[in-house]
Amino acid sequence: MGNYTRLHTENGAVSVYRTLANIAERLPKEPFFRANRSWLFNINNIAELEQESGGTLEVRLQNNLQIALSRNQTTAFKQRYKL
Numbered sequence: 001m002g003n004y005t006r007l008h009t010e011n012g013a014v015s016v017y018r019t020l021a022n023i024a025e026r027l028p029k030e031p032f033f034r035a036n037r038s039w040l041f042n043i044n045n046i047a048e049l050e051q052e053s054g055g056t057l058e059v060r061l062q063n064n065l066q067i068a069l070s071r072n073q074t075t076a077f078k079q080r081y082k083l
Contacts, residue, residue, distance in 0.1 A: 008063065033077060035059070036070040043081075 048060040056074045
C-alpha cells in the first residue's frame with residue numbers, strides 16, 4: 001500500500017497518502033500515543049487495557065479494534081501514564 005495510512009475516525013475509515021510517522025509529527029503529543037510501527041491511537045478512546053503474558057500491553061479501543069503495544073512502547077506507556 002506504500003505511503004498510505006488508514007485512519008479510523010468516529011465517522012468511519014479513510015486512507016491518506018502520508019506515512020504514519022508524518023501523521024504522528026502533525027498531531028499533538030496528547031492524547032495520541034504511538035503503539036508500534038503500525039498503530040497510533042487516541043488514549044481517550046481506550047475501552048480496556050490488558051497485560052499480556054510477555055509483559056506487553058494490549059489496548060481495546062471503543063470501536064473494538066485491538067492494538068498490541070511493542071515492548072518498548074509498553075515501557076514508554078507505563079512511564080508516561082504512571083502504571
